[in-house]
Every structure is written in structure tokens, then in C-alpha cells.
Amino acid sequence: MSHLPAIGFIGLGIMGKPMARNLLKAGFSLSVSSRSKEKMDELAREGAHPCHDYSELVGRSEVIITMLPDYQEVRDVVLGPRGIRPYLRPGMIVIDMSSIDPTVSIEISKQLAERSVHFLDAPVSGGEQGAIDGSLAIMIGGDADPVQKCMPIFEALGKNIVHVGPVGAGGFTKLANQIIVALNIAAVGEAFVLAQKAGLDVQKVYEAIRGGLAGSRVLDAKAPKLFQRDFKPGFRIELHRKDLKNAMEAAKNLQIALPLTASLQQYLTALCNQGEGSLDHGGIVRFFERLNGIEIGKKV
Amino acid sequence: MSHLPAIGFIGLGIMGKPMARNLLKAGFSLSVSSRSKEKMDELAREGAHPCHDYSELVGRSEVIITMLPDYQEVRDVVLGPRGIRPYLRPGMIVIDMSSIDPTVSIEISKQLAERSVHFLDAPVSGGEQGAIDGSLAIMIGGDADPVQKCMPIFEALGKNIVHVGPVGAGGFTKLANQIIVALNIAAVGEAFVLAQKAGLDVQKVYEAIRGGLAGSRVLDAKAPKLFQRDFKPGFRIELHRKDLKNAMEAAKNLQIALPLTASLQQYLTALCNQGEGSLDHGGIVRFFERLNGIEIGKKV
Numbered sequence: 347m348s349h350l351p352a353i354g355f356i357g358l359g360i361m362g363k364p365m366a367r368n369l370l371k372a373g374f375s376l377s378v379s380s381r382s383k384e385k386m387d388e389l390a391r392e393g394a395h396p397c398h399d400y401s402e403l404v405g406r407s408e409v410i411i412t413m414l415p416d417y418q419e420v421r422d423v424v425l426g427p428r429g430i431r432p433y434l435r436p437g438m439i440v441i442d443m444s445s446i447d448p449t450v451s452i453e454i455s456k457q458l459a460e461r462s463v464h465f466l467d468a469p470v471s472g473g474e475q476g477a478i479d480g481s482l483a484i485m486i487g488g489d490a491d492p493v494q495k496c497m498p499i500f501e502a503l504g505k506n507i508v509h510v511g512p513v514g515a516g517g518f519t520k521l522a523n524q525i526i527v528a529l530n531i532a533a534v535g536e537a538f539v540l541a542q543k544a545g546l547d548v549q550k551v552y553e554a555i556r557g558g559l560a561g562s563r564v565l566d567a568k569a570p571k572l573f574q575r576d577f578k579p580g581f582r583i584e585l586h587r588k589d590l591k592n593a594m595e596a597a598k599n600l601q602i603a604l605p606l607t608a609s610l611q612q613y614l615t616a617l618c619n620q621g622e623g624s625l626d627h628g629g630i631v632r633f634f635e636r637l638n639g640i641e642i643g644k645k646v
Numbered sequence: 647m648s649h650l651p652a653i654g655f656i657g658l659g660i661m662g663k664p665m666a667r668n669l670l671k672a673g674f675s676l677s678v679s680s681r682s683k684e685k686m687d688e689l690a691r692e693g694a695h696p697c698h699d700y701s702e703l704v705g706r707s708e709v710i711i712t713m714l715p716d717y718q719e720v721r722d723v724v725l726g727p728r729g730i731r732p733y734l735r736p737g738m739i740v741i742d743m744s745s746i747d748p749t750v751s752i753e754i755s756k757q758l759a760e761r762s763v764h765f766l767d768a769p770v771s772g773g774e775q776g777a778i779d780g781s782l783a784i785m786i787g788g789d790a791d792p793v794q795k796c797m798p799i800f801e802a803l804g805k806n807i808v809h810v811g812p813v814g815a816g817g818f819t820k821l822a823n824q825i826i827v828a829l830n831i832a833a834v835g836e837a838f839v840l841a842q843k844a845g846l847d848v849q850k851v852y853e854a855i856r857g858g859l860a861g862s863r864v865l866d867a868k869a870p871k872l873f874q875r876d877f878k879p880g881f882r883i884e885l886h887r888k889d890l891k892n893a894m895e896a897a898k899n900l901q902i903a904l905p906l907t908a909s910l911q912q913y914l915t916a917l918c919n920q921g922e923g924s925l926d927h928g929g930i931v932r933f934f935e936r937l938n939g940i941e942i943g944k945k946v
Contacts, residue, residue: 448844471858485854508854511846518844519851522837526860529836529906533829536904537822540893543900544748544818546811551819554785554808558771560826562862593840600843602938604836605913606829606906613905638902 350374350498354397354407356423356430357444358385361470362413364477365443365503370394372502377406404433409496410440416588417446424454436462439492441499443484445469445524447592448517449599451487455513464492467513469520470504473581481505485523487515521596524589525607528630530564532610535631538572538642548573548643568628573643577625577632584623586630587614650674650798654697654707656723656730657744658685661770662713664777665743665803670694672802677706704733709796710740716888717746724754736762739792741799743784745769745824745885747892748817749899751787755813764792767813769820770804773881781805785823787815821896824889825907828930830864832910835931838872838942848873848943868928873943877925877932884923886930887914 350373355366358380370376370393377395380386386396397403400423404410410430414420420442423429434440440458442451448467455465466488476482482504486493493509500507510519537560541551552569555561571577590611597604613633617623622632635641650673655666658680669676670693677695680686686696697703700723704710710730714720720742723729734740740763742751748767755765766788776782782804786793793809800807810819837860841851852869855861871877890911897904913933917923922932935941 471855471860483854483858506854506857508850510850510854514844515846518841518846519854522841522851523855523858523860525837525840526830526833526855526862526865529833530826530830530860530862532906533826533833536829536907537825539902540825540897540900540904541818541822543902544814544896546815546818550808550810551822554783554806554810554819555771555823555826557806558783558823559863559867560771560823560830562826562830562864563859564862565826567859596844597840600840602839602843602940604840604934605937606832606909607836609906609909634904637905640902 351408351495352406353377353499354379354403354410355413356403356410357413358382358389359413359415360474361477363389364474365413366394367392368480368502369499374499374502377403379403400430401433404430408438409499410438411499412440412442412444414444416444417450417592420444420446421450421454425457431461434458434461434463439464439466439496441466441468441496443468443470445520445589445592446517447595448487448514448521449596451517452514464489465513466492466496467516468500469516471520471523472504476504484508485510485516485519487511487513487517518596521589521593524586525593525604527564528586528590528610528614528627529606530562531568531628531630532634534565534569534572535634538569538631539634539638539640542640542642542644543638571628572631575641575643577629579624580626580628582623583614583625583627583629584618586627587611587618587623590614651708651795652706653677653799654679654703654710655713656703656710657713658682658689659713659715660774661777663689664774665713666694667692668780668802669799674799674802677703679703700730701733704730708738709799710738711799712740712742712744714744716744717750717892720744720746721750721754725757731761734758734761734763739764739766739796741766741768741796743768743770745820745889745892746817747895748787748814748821749896751817752814764789765813766792766796767816768800769816771820771823772804776804784808785810785816785819787811787813787817818896821889821893824886825893825904827864828886828890828910828914828927829906830862831868831928831930832934834865834869834872835934838869838931839934839938839940842940842942842944843938871928872931875941875943877929879924880926880928882923883914883925883927883929884918886927887911887918887923890914
């Protein structure tokens with residue numbers, strides 16, 4: 347593949363659509379498939395080839411990219427009875443860029459290897475804005491050769507591109523990332539619940555601590571919005587809940603105990619049941635606010 | 647006090663001694679008192695006046711600074727039967743720079759106010775190196791007037807100096823800071839236990855995530871040392887345990903629930919009982935390693 351490989355893109359959601367658009371802009375021949383005729387038409391107007399079945403999509407492509415909600419959808423699309431598998435040709439590459447349980451990625455990879463099809467797991471971080479700007483962080487798991495061949499694709503989609511290890515390594519890295527982000531947001535929640543309840547000016551507390559060891563991307567990105575009560579997504583709590591669910595699935599498969607992540611996953615479930623799942627994940631602090639009947643930033 | 651106030655300094659430990667030294671260098675008249683004759687002699691050679699009783703120390707001073715292990719020592723020294731209280735004169739200022747339960751600071755402040763003595767709580771962050779370099783972050787609680795008068799003192803000791811609010815505000819801010827730092831270290835611990843157990847190259851995981859929303863001072867300060875198995879303190883786990891104990895004391899007094907901090911405080915107690923209390927607090931990850939019988943960074 348010294349030329350740009352022809353790509354088939356499956357899953358034109360909040361992330362997938364702008365990613366597909368960036369591939370078109372970079373000059374890739376792109377076939378698309380989505381349950382939504384509207385989204386297919388939209389991308390067709392920008393130069394994509396809309397496909398109404400997977401036979402056509404796979405037939406036109408050398409690389410298939412999936413960007414789907416969770417592992418069930420990925421497994422269905424790749425391995426399911428109405429999925430792409432029957433149409434895949436030896437030497438093709440399937441890249442799943444969804445955020446799923448990496449043990450499922452490893453399982454899919456093994457099944458595709460039986461048909462001499464390469465599989466990469468390449469989840470991303472950076473959210474909708476990163477997808478639009480083509481500035482996603484991309485964490486890749488898979489064999490060196492297909493990773494190398496797909497580098498022009500990754501470069502059209504993101505900035506910080508790291509080949510972490512074999513299949514599954516991308517997903518495990520994403521889970522590690524999401525554990526840290528969720529716990530860092532929760533830490534901000536508990537710290538500022540204490541400060542608020544103690545009657546402090548939380549803005550001054552933020553100024554006093556942000557330059558020290560407590561400083562973080564999460565603190566700077568989420569605390570000012572928290573004080574303004576701005577929880578507009580961004581990345582939704584219900585999606586972060588899914589990531590922590592997948593982290594605990596992976597932990598179960600690896601037989602390890604992650605007690606804080608396990609607790610936090612329960613708290614996010616509670617928060618979703620309390621109707622807060624569509625808030626930005628900075629709203630994870632709402633769990634600690636509700637628990638204590640207070641609002642951070644409210645004048646006392 | 648347009649001149650530099652004469653200072654009495656009580657508590658010449660790991661933090662107190664270099665702080666006292668920086669006050670001498672800045673030109674303050676300094677009287678010192680310590681249980682250790684050796685430390686008193688050392689500072690006497692550098693120009694401090696060694697005092698063998700609090701009557702003399704207080705008599706020579708306009709401002710008293712305490713830098714002690716925990717609230718028991720602060721309460722003893724300030725209010726106890728053999729403490730400084732009988733010698734304090736109206737208008738004097740007592741600054742406690744220890745890290746203690748701020749509800750105790752508020753109690754001490756009230757008792758001193760009855761004798762027209764001002765009290766400030768001004769805990770610091772930045773560790774031994776910050777104390778030596780005079781680059782501590784200082785979080786101050788107290789009335790504006792004595793805070794203003796003591797600003798030359800704070801400026802000789804630190805860089806990021808924030809007057810957060812009334813007495814107790816310094817301590818609550820420090821507790822909020824320590825909650826965030828401890829939970830951020832724990833987050834790194836759980837994330838990298840997952841990555842290690844999944845067989846990943848943890849250095850590559852670190853490179854893949856440090857530039858994104860998972861990025862933090864803690865991640866950059868502690869992860870590389872973790873991979874090198876370097877837990878030389880720095881700030882000891884047993885001291886961070888004390889801070890979380892004080893955070894939970896404060897939470898109890900404020901009647902709030904901080905479930906993750908409560909769990910982590912228990913984990914740090916366990917870690918200290920397992921003989922790891924004298925490690926750097928980056929070693930909080932050891933709890934999650936021991937829990938799962940693995941070492942992060944070990945080749946697998």
C-alpha cells in the first residue's frame with residue numbers, strides 16, 4: 347500500500363462522522379455505511395460512497411474502520427451473522443477505533459487471523475472537538491506491519507499517535523487513561539465538597555492549589571466550569587460509565603482488584619440512574635454533591 | 647510593624663529548620679526553641695537566639711511560628727499547661743504552619759482571641775525541597791490585618807502565597823490539596839496495575855496518555871520514578887496518611903461523606919502497617935500492587 351488505501355467506514359456517530367470527514371479531506375477514497383440514511387447522504391455530498399450493504403462496502407475497501415458505541419456493536423458488525431466477515435479478503439486490515447473491552451478486541455483479532463485478516467484496536471481520546479480538529483490521541487494495539495501501513499490514516503485523524511503493543515494494548519491504554527481521568531474528576535469532587543462545606547471561596551482554593559502537586563489537566567479543564575455550574579458535554583457521564591464498566595470487565599478477566607475504580611463505577615451508575623448521565627463527565631462531581639446535599643460554588 | 651517583626655520559631659524538624667534558616671537569611675531577628683539541643687545550637691551558629699523556655703522565647707518575639715507534626719503538639723505548645731499562652735501579649739500574632747485538622751485551628755484561634763492575640767493557620771505545600779529553596783506554596787487563613795503584617799515573613803518562605811479566607815481556610819485548602827494529590831496517585835496506581843497485568847509496556851502507556859486529559863503533575867512526578875522503583879522520600883506515606891486522617895476528622899466535624907478519601911485513608915493505614923509508611927507518597931501505588939501481587943514496571 348504505497349498508495350492511500352481505500353477505506354470503508356462503519357459508524358457515523360458524534361465521533362465517527364467528523365473522523366470520516368477528515369479522511370475525505372486527506373484524499374482517501376471512502377465508502378460509508380450507517381443506519382442513518384441522513385448521515386450517509388451528508389457524507390456522500392462531501393465525496394464519500396454510500397453503501398447499503400456490507401458486501402458492497404467491504405468489496406470497495408482495503409481497510410475497514412469501525413467507530414461504534416460498545417463491544418456488542420463491534421462484535422455484531424465484525425463477526426455477527428449479518429456482519430462484514432464473510433466479505434473480508436486475506437490481507438485486509440480491520441481497525442476498530444471504538445472504546446471497548448480489549449479482551450473482546452483480542453478475541454476478534456484471533457477470529458480474523460483465521461481468515462488472514464489483520465486487526466488493530468486503536469481507540470482515541472480527545473472527544474468530539476479532537477475528532478473535528480483531527481487532533482485525537484490514538485492508542486494503537488496490533489502487529490507492526492499493518493500499524494505501519496495504516497499510519498497515513500492515523501495521521502489524518504490525530505496528533506499524539508502511539509503504537510503501544512500487540513492487539514488489545516490500545517484498548518488497555520484507553521482504559522488506563524479513563525480510570526485516571528474519572529478518579530481525578532472524583533478527587534476534585536471530594537476536595538471541593540470539603541472546601542465548600544467549610545465555607546471557603548472555592549475559586550481561591552483553586553488558585554491556591556492549581557500550581558502545585560494537585561495540578562492537573564482535569565483540575566484546569568473542569569474546576570472553572572464546575573464553579574460556573576456548566577456541565578454541557580463534551581464527553582458524557584454515561585460514556586465514561588461505559589468505559590469504567592469495560593475497565594472492570596477487563597479487571598475481572600485479568601483477575602485483578604481495582605477497588606477505587608470499582609466504587610466509582612458504581613457511583614457513575616447511580617448518577618446515571620439519578621438522571622445525570624447526559625451531563626459532561628466533569629459532572630461526576632455531582633455524585634459527591636448529591637451525597638452531601640450541597641452545590642460547589644454556591645455562595646454560603 | 648513597618649520594621650521586620652521579631653520571630654519566635656518552635657519546631658525545627660525537616661520542614662521547620664530550613665524555614666527558620668530562610669527567615670534568618672531574610673534578616674529577621676529569630677529566637678528558636680526545640681527539644682533537640684543540637685538543632686538549636688546549629689541555628690544559633692547561624693545567628694538565631696536559642697531559648698530554653700517559652701517565657702524567654704515569647705518575651706523576645708512579636709510573632710510566634712509553630713511548625714509541628716500534628717494537632718496534639720500544636721495544641722500542647724500553644725494552649726497546654728506548659729505552653730506559650732501565659733506569656734503572650736495583646737497584639738501578638740501566632741502563625742501555625744503545621745498541617746493539622748483546621749477545626750483545631752479555629753478552636754485555638756478563639757481561645758487566643760480572648761487574650762487579644764491574633765492567630766493564622768498557614769500550612770504549606772512543596773516539601774523539604776520547597777522549604778530549603780524558599781519556594782513553598784502557603785495557604786493562609788486569618789484576618790486580613792495580621793495576614794498583611796506577616797506578608798514579609800511568608801515572602802521569605804514561599805512563592806505561591808494565597809490568603810484564602812478566615813482562620814481554618816488555610817488548613818481546609820491544604821486538606822483539599824492533599825485529597826487531590828493522594829487520589830491522583832491512587833489513580834495512577836490502579837491504571838498502571840491494569841496496564842502491567844495486561845502485559846503492556848508501561849513506559850509506552852505513560853507516553854500515550856500524559857499529553858491528554860489524564861495528564862497531571864502527579865503523573866509526571868511519580869510515574870517515571872514508579873517505573874524505576876524509586877520510592878525515596880520526598881514526602882512520606884505516613885505523613886500523607888496523617889493528612890487524610892485529618893481530612894476525615896474535618897469531614898466528620900462538617901458532617902460530610904467523602905467515600906473515596908475514606909477508603910484511601912484506610913488503604914494508607916494498611917500500607918503503613920505493612921511497613922511501607924516511610925516510602926515517598928508516590929509509593930501509595932504499592933497498596934494496589936500488593937493487593938494484586940504484582941510490581942509495575944517489571945518485565946513480563
